[in-house]
Every structure is written in structure tokens, then in C-alpha cells.
Amino acid sequence: xxxxxxxxxxxxxxxxxxxxxxxxxxxxxxxxxxxxxxxxxxxxxxxxxxxxxxxxxxxxxxxxxxxxxxxxxxxxxxxxxxxxxxxxxxxxxxxxxxxxxxxxxxxxxxxxxxxxxxxxxxxxxxxxxxxxxxxxxxxxxxxxxxxxxxxxxxxxxxxxxxxxxxxxxxxxxxxxxxxxxxxx
Amino acid sequence: xxxxxxxxxxxxxxxxxxxxxxxxxxxxxxxxxxxxxxxxxxxxxxxxxxxxxxxxxxxxxxxxxxxxxxxxxxxxxxxxxxxxxxxxxxxxxxxxxxxxxxxxxxxxxxxxxxxxxxxxxxxxxxxxxxxxxxxxxxxxxxxxxxxxxxxxxxxxxxxxxxxxxxxxxxxxxxxxxxxxxxxxxxxxxxxxxxxxxxxxxxxxxxxxxxxxxxxxxxxxxxxxxxxxxxxxxxxxxxxxxxxxxxxxxxxxxxxxxxxxxxxxxxxxxxxxxxxxxxxxxxxxxxxxxxxxxxxxxxxxxxxxxxxxxxxxxxxxxxxxxxxxxxxxxxxxxxxxxxxxxxxxxxxxxxxxxxxxxxxxxxxxxxxxxxxx
Numbered sequence: 001x002x003x004x005x006x007x008x009x010x011x012x013x014x015x016x017x018x019x020x021x022x023x024x025x026x027x028x029x030x031x032x033x034x035x036x037x038x039x040x041x042x043x044x045x046x047x048x049x050x051x052x053x054x055x056x057x058x059x060x061x062x063x064x065x066x067x068x069x070x071x072x073x074x075x076x077x078x079x080x081x082x083x084x085x086x087x088x089x090x091x092x093x094x095x096x097x098x099x100x101x102x103x104x105x106x107x108x109x110x111x112x113x114x115x116x117x118x119x120x121x122x123x124x125x126x127x128x129x130x131x132x133x134x135x136x137x138x139x140x141x142x143x144x145x146x147x148x149x150x151x152x153x154x155x156x157x158x159x160x161x162x163x164x165x166x167x168x169x170x171x172x173x174x175x176x177x178x179x180x181x182x183x184x
Numbered sequence: 185x186x187x188x189x190x191x192x193x194x195x196x197x198x199x200x201x202x203x204x205x206x207x208x209x210x211x212x213x214x215x216x217x218x219x220x221x222x223x224x225x226x227x228x229x230x231x232x233x234x235x236x237x238x239x240x241x242x243x244x245x246x247x248x249x250x251x252x253x254x255x256x257x258x259x260x261x262x263x264x265x266x267x268x269x270x271x272x273x274x275x276x277x278x279x280x281x282x283x284x285x286x287x288x289x290x291x292x293x294x295x296x297x298x299x300x301x302x303x304x305x306x307x308x309x310x311x312x313x314x315x316x317x318x319x320x321x322x323x324x325x326x327x328x329x330x331x332x333x334x335x336x337x338x339x340x341x342x343x344x345x346x347x348x349x350x351x352x353x354x355x356x357x358x359x360x361x362x363x364x365x366x367x368x369x370x371x372x373x374x375x376x377x378x379x380x381x382x383x384x385x386x387x388x389x390x391x392x393x394x395x396x397x398x399x400x401x402x403x404x405x406x407x408x409x410x411x412x413x414x415x416x417x418x419x420x421x422x423x424x425x426x427x428x429x430x431x432x433x434x435x436x437x438x439x440x441x442x443x444x445x446x447x448x449x450x451x452x453x454x455x456x457x458x459x460x461x462x463x464x465x466x467x468x469x470x471x472x473x474x475x476x477x478x479x480x481x482x483x484x485x486x487x488x489x490x491x492x493x494x495x496x497x498x499x500x501x502x503x504x505x506x507x508x509x510x511x512x513x514x515x516x517x518x519x520x521x522x523x524x525x526x527x528x529x530x531x532x533x534x535x536x537x538x539x540x541x542x543x544x545x546x547x548x549x550x551x552x553x554x555x556x
Contacts (some may be wrong), residue, residue, distance in 0.1 A: 016347070032546075041521075047526060048523070051543070057555070059519055059521045060522075060523075061514070062524050071510070071511040071515060072514055073515060075518055
């Protein structure tokens, strides 16, 4: 399992009620289900990934986070997880609002466009950055709304969303990935 | 062996009050079982059939000599594995495979009930079948499962008996029959009633059968079970054993011949009045009615884990209607999974060899059974 998932799993509490939005093949859900909380379910767009979740015995709903989060009542989960998909939504602002509505806390991770490798790539090569976390070319990337850790922090500050973050300057330059716990 | 001897029947002594107001008792409920009930009695699955199904879900139907209607999904080593699970399937009341239905003899008049048979509902069907749990001394079913009208019975069962099934798999169904579906059922009923052999429903005492009307009803319904793409791919404009159009009303096209065949074989195995009564039950189905239009309330007391399945090309019970059930369950925090299976086989997909569907059912059942 990738390191990001261990980091996210460490942020949720024992037996919490959790929704994994864009849960992929269920790898993170399975880990949390077996080790931290049985009360976890996922929502996933890809049919083949949904099948993989069912194979793992996980509760999964085939659906689109941009449309289908509205069916969940306010504060119906202790944690709502969104791993590296925020930047791919047509309307990330709406999705963030929904996450904070249905979850008491939201755990959000984003690929950091402010990482030094990304900055250097654009500065010296003059082409759109292609890195380990951003493997696609400009014409086939699913990422519509790239941002940096600093951008994301500014966004949350402006909207009075509580965000845990230290050493912003350092993080923004040296972290390829930002993982945040958000609260309204 | 007499035909009737091949049908297992539970005589339900307990009175059952029907939604129409009448009470029935001492009525036959025909059923079949597959696999073995284990000592803990925790491996039982109740299968509900669709409009024209019956209790013979697997193997060979001993009456029609045809394959069981769910042979692809149900049997030893199959998705619903009868080496592992004990499966019970009953013929719905109103049906024509041994359960109390309109062709039964009315003890007062000594004649078949015909249209004097009480109008029954999905609720009545489910309440009748609940007697099977007591019969087999099953405290809690592992699963209730069914497609189409079978799915409606699954929903009704969980609503009526919220703590009697660990899991529920409603497939390709709805919580409330749509105007389009009522319209299509009415088309079938009017076709039967327009057959002069129907005789207001008392055809049996006159030794007549409204075969033509029933066949047309089946033909129309059969189209709704398929998809446009599926039909086009299978038949297109292919001609039936001829090189060119005959400029007549014979079955020039393969699709015409196919539908005529489907109609003609159907009348050999199905009773016209049963078709009327069962389609009526489907039309009356609206699980939200008792709950002021709020479907969530139908499931409020349930501790059942739901898994809902729809098919991309099903326009009779489309994904949107299946999703309504998912939404209602999520609104009250129930454990619900949902999958839409890609298939061009239309509503009938749940009866056919659709590997993604069969694997999904198998995985859900086996993984859920580990956890009970």
C-alpha cells in the first residue's frame, strides 16, 4: 500500500464512521476496515474499480462524487476521505462544500503543484510538468484544477475552513503531496 | 408420476389478510429447495421470482421440462452456490405453478375462481411466503434476492420483516411502479381481455383458452425485456428463411418470427388470468404509499445489509429508479452497496449469462457470509 494511504489511515480514529470518496480499488478502505474501523464505505465512479471493491467484501456505491454526495445527510460521517481527486472535479468548490457538510471532518490530499521539481520542470524545460505524482501530459491529464499547498491553504483561510498545517513555506516547496484535515 | 406430485406444497393454515380486504386460509404455497440447510440454519436464501417465473429456479423444471429460469445464477458452484447455501423459492400466490391462484377450484362453487379470485399485491405475496421461514424453522435468512418483480418482493420483505434477513439483493427493480410500466402491463391485460376466448375470465369452465391474447401480451412484454441495441445486433433486418420480402403479412423478418415463437411457447406454460393478477400486483406496488411518499421510512427499522444492482441497457427498470432505493437508504445511514452492470441485454440481463453480474453476486454473497 502506498505511503499516502498509511498517512491517511493514521488520521482516522478507531471505529469511526467513514466515507471514502473516489475509493478506487478499495485498497485504503480494506486497510482501514481490517485495522481501524469496520464502519467504512466508499463511492467510486469506475465500474472495474467498483467490482474490485465488491471482491474485497467492501461496501461500495457506484456513483459520481460531483452528483451523488447530496444523498447523504449533514454530519453523517466522522471522516470523509478524498485522496488526490479534488483537482479532477469540474467543480471542486462544490465537492469540498459537500465533504464538509456530510463529514464532521474531511481528510483531503492533493498533488502539490508548488513542489520544487514541478517548479524547476516548468522553469528549465518550459513544458508542462510530468512527475511521479503528475504522470500525464497536458492533453490527457484528468487534472482540471491544479493547485499548490499554499493555494489550498489560502482557499481554506478565506472560507473559514479550519486546516491543520505547519511550516507552510517548507511544505509548499518540498512536499509532493499535501494531506489535510479540514473542519468547518 | 402425476404432474402435480412433482410440486412440493406447503398448506398455509394460518389466515392471511390480503390488502384487498379478503382473508384467505388453508391455501397452497408451492415451493422448491436447492442445497442443504446447515445445522446453524444460517445459510438460507429466499429467492423471489419475476412475473412469469416460478419455484423452479434451477435445474430442469419438471413440469415444462425447460431449464430453471435462473440456471445461470443458481446451482452447484454457481454465483448462488447451492453447494454452500440452502435456497428456497416459492411460486407467488396468484401464480400458476401450484400456489393458490385463479385456476384453483373454488370450494363453494366447485368451479375455477377465474376473475373471482381476489386481487393480490406484492405485500400479499411476501406475507404468504414468510410462512416458509416458520416451516423450515429459519430464524433469520442469510439473504433475500430477486430481480424485477422479485426485487420488489425483496424490498417489501425487508420492509415487512426488518430483522429477518442479513442481506438483501434487489436487482433491476423499483420501489414504485412507473406510469410507463403500468401502461405496458395494461397493454398486455387488454390484449388478453380482447381475446373472445377469455370469457370475462371464466374460460376454463368453458374449456377455452385465450391463447392469442396471452401470446400477444407476451410478445409486447418480451420487447420491453430487451434493448434496442441488443435487438439490432441479434436480428437487424435479417429475413426469416427467405431471400426477399414477400409483400404479405407473414413473418418476413426474423424478429417477427422470434416474437411469434416466444408468444406461442409462453401460452403452453402460463395461465392468462395469472398474468392479469400478477401484472396488477406489480402495478399496485408502491412501497412509499404507506409512508407518506418517504421511501426511507420503509426501511427505518431494518438491520439488513443491502446490495442493489441495475443494468445499463434496462429501460424498463432503469438505473435511475434503482438508484432511488440507494438514495433512500443512504439518507438514513443504512448499509448499502450499489453497482450498475454494463450489458446490452436489457432488463433480461439478470436472467442471462452476464459474467460481471454473476461475479458481483457471487462475491457479495460469499464475502457477506464470512461476516455473519
